[in-house]
Amino acid sequence: EQRTDEVKAELQRIGAQIKETQGMEGSQNMDVQRSMSSIKAFARNKDLPSATAVFDRLKLSGVSMRPQLYNCYLDACVQCGSAKSSIALFEEMKQLGYVDVVSYNTMLKAYLASNRMEEARALVKEMSTRGLPANKVTYNELLNAKVASRDRQGMWAIVDEMLAAGLKVNLITCSI
DSSP states (O other): OHHHHHHHHHHHHHHHHHHHHTTOHHHHHHHHHHHHHHHHHHHHTTOHHHHHHHHHHHHHHTOOOOHHHHHHHHHHHHHTTOHHHHHHHHHHHHHHTOOOHHHHHHHHHHHHHTTOHHHHHHHHHHHHHTTOOOOHHHHHHHHHHHHHTTOHHHHHHHHHHHHHTTOOOOHHHHHO
């Protein structure tokens, strides 16, 4: 019950701050940053309902919703292990034109964490068709999954793909 009271107090504080600053771009940016910090904190505590409440409150407040804010909430959904929420939000982001490489890498992490390699590979192909080239983070996530599954042939195939894409192996790649 104390946690519920804390969440309500945080939501009221954010709501009051947003109302005070509507129409003032600099202040709105501060509110968005505070809200993103709250979403991240709730995600660290595996408290998706509270992260969702902050996100929904922002949407209703009239604050300019940006891809960065959606990516923050998407990461919260993934961290909290909610595949259903992650997928639904990702689809909404696609419709809004808010997906970027960060969004795709976040969803990739979700698919790989739940051993959904085929969906992860399809996601990487989709990235490419949307004109969003996979980056080192993308390949390192794929490589890490192959290492975890002890798929040596798959590991080298990912490294070959990475090199073919013009990306160089870095220290993080080598540490996997």
